[in-house]
Amino acid sequence: MSNAAQLIATEQRLGAHNYKPLDVVLSRGQGVHVWDTDGKRYLDCLSAYSAVNQGHCHPKILSALTEQASKLTLTSRAFRNDQLALFYEEVAALTGSHKVLPMNSGAEAVETAIKAVRKWGYETKGVLENNAEIIVCGGNFHGRTLSVISFSTDPDARQGFGPFTPGFRVVPFGDAEAFAMAISANTVAALIEPIQGEAGVIIPPVGYFERVRELCTAHNITLILDEIQTGLGRTGKLLAEEHEGIEADVTLVGKALSGGFYPVSAVLSNSEVLGVLKPGQHGSTFGGNPLACAVARAALKVLVEEDMIGNAERMGAYFLEGLRQIRSNVVKDVRGRGLMLAVELVPEAGGARSYCYALKDRGLLAKDTHENTIRLAPPLVIEKDQIDWALQQIEAVLVAA
Template sequence: MSNTAELIATEQRLGAHNYKPLDVVLTRGQGVHVWDSEGKQYLDCLSAYSAVNQGHCHPRILAAMTEQASKLTLTSRAFRNDQLALLYEELAALTGSHKILPMNSGAEAVETAIKAVRKWGYETKGVPEGKAEIIVCSGNFHGRTLSIVSFSTDPDARGGFGPFTSGFRTVPFGDAEAFEAAINENTVGALIEPIQGEAGVIIPAAGYLRRVRELCTDNNVTLILDEIQTGLGRTGKLLAEEHEGIEADVTLIGKALSGGFYPVSAVLSNSEVLGVLQPGQHGSTFGGNPLACAIAREALKVLTEEKMVENSAVMGEYFLEGLKSIRSNIVKDVRGRGLMLAVELDPEAGGARQYCYALKDLGLLAKDTHVDTIRLAPPLVITREQVDWALDRIEKVLMQ
């Protein structure tokens, strides 16, 4: 069997260098733990960017996947399958959605929402053809497709990929007045993350999303909340919008919708928005396939029946308090909601990546983002003892 150095060298030689992972080669996962090719155990504090909220290789989801994989995996949407309607029914009951459109990746869900909301704008709102605008926020991360990077404010995401898709207006995240000023007669939608994950777990002030919801309602603008990272228990509620007591017109979920077993995403909305799509106008060969649906159904059941959302709220609060109690002169800010947490370091600390490597050496895997921030997002099954274990290592590294 190839050793770690050989695997890393092969990856560097043959793979496109569009990622810069920490140099650990993982071979196995169970619950909150993963093991590398040398057999060393780690506590995973990234959860594949919140895709494995239910923990690695959850036995119930694995059983559902195995059972369905032995029966039927793919029909395309040319024919019906016996899992799709059941997923619709269970998702609708859980989230209150009236219409659902399944896709595969988070980026596909975002693209689907953009298309549907533009079409709604032309056919229902009466915006002149080709003039539809969607308001987005600076610091956003919604995926990597060409249309999505067209409205990114990250130079790495945009640089060298133009010409770009037009029709987006960018406002500062968390600024309701700027949002209000950006609305005009051609505004069909607003695409917002309730908490900006990739930007470093940026949480807007209380009341911001409520005000945005009011402005969208008053101006007949469709509010799209990208809950691909924040949704499905990550912030201590099923959906992060619940913290503000609002409902989006379109909600995007993915990642943990499959518990990390398979790419599954969904656009949750109403008949008014998704009703504009007619046969042949949008789709996906794999979207809504029976294997994906069976996995997603069990992933949702596990999340709710095993009280993972509630655990996220309790353990998240405990973890946050523990992080705030660390008295290190290199820590600039600590923030979080549920188990979506971040430690922002002082720029003079020399960047967060070296601290992530130091944590790796102590058996904890976390990832740096935006140079100075360590993001912490363990699976929602984490226990108090495991949080204490993590806090000991984080304190040790930050106090060195």
């Protein structure tokens, strides 16, 4: 049995089976490439679900990590550290935020926003205690905590995990009139992804977010945009909201906030919403730790200084056009924004997973989602010749079907 086979067998024997990864065992990464335990190189077209926007093992982020790790890693928030204020200052300046609350994972950021906006609803908007409602969208993915799956429309996420947290109204994504109909006197917030990634890179109709923003403003509703996957350059803008010409009241970021080196997330807010939190009402031992802050500062710096956002816009348009040139009977739709792309297959194709395995065999790693969709999201440092190579592999697999 090969080393890879042994590692896979051990995972199967000892690990919980809550994931179904492709059977490739990776041991090294650099830029847009990763290598398996046998030394085979792959082009990474998932970027750890956009956590590795800056590319694998970016040297400047690595340097910040090792330098900070040799000095101070964790103090808890019982004491102050010399990296937190600098992180606040830099992320606020970059995003135009007034308040920042750092956490560790994207799901924690979502939970934090839900807590804060409910409290804001009771203390500021005047909603009766325990009556707050948040509007969410069908097809959403905001994590896998109990409160989050309470408003998921994915049966796999929900089955067997009830009873669920109340206080959410689900409306169809992209339907502004349905959104308007769901508003009540108890509505404190709307929680929406600018583009639904896990659902298969679903892009809303033109004008949808403009209308949602108008409705939220008119009804004193906090608009929360989950930019954990779409934010920090992935769509060719710093934040995906920029494509819509709007500003959220609360923005959630994570994943690429650390360039893949460390779990870091943050709630970016106006002063009003996060201002309701008082000492003892919310927190995290690791949230805002000096190592996380130093890594995040470096990750944001290279994103801007190395024009990764501009590259995502240019290379994304090039990649999308190349995908649209592929002629195959199994392709139903090709869509995307920036380097957040998807190839949806016809149901008769038999599911996207087998195509992802075929791509793996050709040295390209992508991930199937919602059965029939191949999702493509390479690091933002990808170059034109690498996209040309990827298009050759994708075309070969889709045309051979």
